[in-house]
Amino acid sequence: xxxxxxxxTLYGEVFESRLLLGTxxxxxxxxxxxxxxxxxxxxxxxxxxxxxxxxxGGNTIWDFIRRLGKRLLPNTAGCHSAREAVTLAQMSRExxxxxxxxxxxxxxxxxxxxxxxxxxxxxxxxxxLGFKVLPYCTDDLVLCQRLRDAGCEVLMPWGAPIGxxxxxxxxxxxxxxxxxxxxxxxxxxxxIGRPSHAVQAFELGYDAILLNTAxxxxxxxxxxxxxxxxxxxxxxxxxLAGAMAERQTAQASTPVxxxxxxxxxx
Amino acid sequence: MIAVQLNGEARELGAALSLSxxxxxxxxxxxxxxxxxNTEFVPRSRYHEIVIKNGDALDVVAPVQGx
Numbered sequence: 429x430x431x432x433x434x435x436x437t438l439y440g441e442v443f444e445s446r447l448l449l450g451t452x453x454x455x456x457x458x459x460x461x462x463x464x465x466x467x468x469x470x471x472x473x474x475x476x477x478x479x480x481x482x483x484x485g486g487n488t489i490w491d492f493i494r495r496l497g498k499r500l501l502p503n504t505a506g507c508h509s510a511r512e513a514v515t516l517a518q519m520s521r522e523x524x525x526x527x528x529x530x531x532x533x534x535x536x537x538x539x540x541x542x543x544x545x546x547x548x549x550x551x552x553x554x555x556x557l558g559f560k561v562l563p564y565c566t567d568d569l570v571l572c573q574r575l576r577d578a579g580c581e582v583l584m585p586w587g588a589p590i591g592x593x594x595x596x597x598x599x600x601x602x603x604x605x606x607x608x609x610x611x612x613x614x615x616x617x618x619x620i621g622r623p624s625h626a627v628q629a630f631e632l633g634y635d636a637i638l639l640n641t642a643x644x645x646x647x648x649x650x651x652x653x654x655x656x657x658x659x660x661x662x663x664x665x666x667x668l669a670g671a672m673a674e675r676q677t678a679q680a681s682t683p684v685x686x687x688x689x690x691x692x693x694x
Numbered sequence: 695m696i697a698v699q700l701n702g703e704a705r706e707l708g709a710a711l712s713l714s715x716x717x718x719x720x721x722x723x724x725x726x727x728x729x730x731x732n733t734e735f736v737p738r739s740r741y742h743e744i745v746i747k748n749g750d751a752l753d754v755v756a757p758v759q760g761x
Contacts, residue, residue: 450761460759475760478701478753479727481720490757503760511733518735519728519755590761640761 434668436636438471438582438613439528439560441499445470446630447660448501448615449653450640457492459649464496467643467653472498473530475505476519501562503530508543510550517554529554530584530617530638531563539589544571548578555579564617567601569608576612583609584617584638587629591641593621596628606633623652623659630663631671699751707746714741717754727754 435442449469454460464472474493493500502520507513513533521527533550535543542565554561555578563575567585575583585605588594596602597619606614616629617638626637637660646652696707700720707716713736717724729736730753736744746752 451759452761454759473760475758476728476755477758479722479756480701481722481754487756487758489759493757493759505760515730515733515735516755518737519730522735522738523728523755523757 434664436613438562438636443470443499444468445657445660446636446664447626447656448473448617448636448638449643450638451489451493452640453644454649455644457489460489460644461492461496463643463649463653464498466650466657468657470498471501472496473501473503473638473640474524475503476516476523499528500524500526501528501530502526503564504532504550505534507533508535508546509533510546510553513546513550514553514557517550517559518557521559527558528560529562531561540591541589542566542586544568547571548574551575551578551580562615567598567605569601569604572605572609572612576609582613582615584615586618587616587625588619588621590618592619593642594619595621595625596632599628599632602629602634603632623655626656626659627663627666630660630667633667636660696746696748698746698749701752701754710745710747712742713744713746716746716752717741722754727756729754 436446445468447467447469448471449464449467450473451460502524504513504516507516513531517529531547531550533543533546535541544566547563547565551561551563561580562582562584563580564584565571565575572583587596613635615636615638616634620626620637620639621642629637643649643653643656696710698705714724724741731750
């Protein structure tokens with residue numbers, strides 16, 4: 429099966445790549461641009477930060493990002509309340525000219541865990557304001573159901589805290605969300621550190637992955653971007669192919685009938 | 695004198711200016727930034743009509759990389 433015959437549909441838009449990539453933390457803007465290209469990602473995340481007038485409006489990395497011509501997914505990173513997130517979302521919509529939004533409301537500074545209540549409050553208001561909300565959330569099934577009920581058409585539960593690279597900490601929770609929301613596009617966001625983690629996300633039936641640090645902080649970000657591109661394709665294709673059932677005991681794969689030197693034991 | 699906070703730093707304006715005038719005075723290009731006053735989003739279409747008041751806290755943001 430080719431990627432072209434297995435599209436990812438998010439908010440009515442069709443994508444071939446199932447890898448969403450962040451644009452932060454790279455050694456240089458050029459390496460960021462090369463990594464995005466190598467990853468095959470069609471959606472990249474961006475953000476907004478205070479700008480001092482003295483900077484003169486120049487922002488090298490933003491010029492690199494814009495030239496990539498990818499669909500932009502602005503985030504609300506750093507917001508700690510629904511009100512902050514809604515305001516920053518409106519600022520994002522004006523600057524980036526998109527109503528797509530990675531909603532991110534942090535509840536705890538130690539593990540950067542999303543605040544489930546504030547995220548839900550913000551999601552309701554943002555949907556009302558016409559945003560296409562992709563909420564970064566914890567792997568709580570009921571929260572995910574409430575976010576769906578609020579009008580989110582895509583959900584992005586975490587694999588592990590942002591930047592930890594610890595992989596899927598609670599595969600059971602992620603599998604429960606997949607099982608209970610079978611039609612909902614689900615993206616594992618945050619915590620993926622290695623291509624093998626990416627494959628595991630797809631094996632759980634997740635539709636896509638979003639990562640940043642795992643690529644940006646690799647020894648060779650461009651090579652790692654390519655590795656994740658292959659991991660996403662391998663994981664997704666393997667999921668569609670249907671893995672064999674595990675067995676408790678060994679079972680020979682070579683035919684037993686006609687085994688040479690075989691003789692009946694007395 | 696109008697005293698305001700611009701991105702968390704104290705600034706003064708010599709007179710009551712519109713938001714568009716203040717941004718220009720500070721050296722911003724209006725088409726490259728987004729603005730909130732007192733954590734309330736201000737659409738670009740309203741920059742001319744909004745007058746900056748004493749004590750206003752302005753956030754002026756621009757695109758950056760993100761995860």
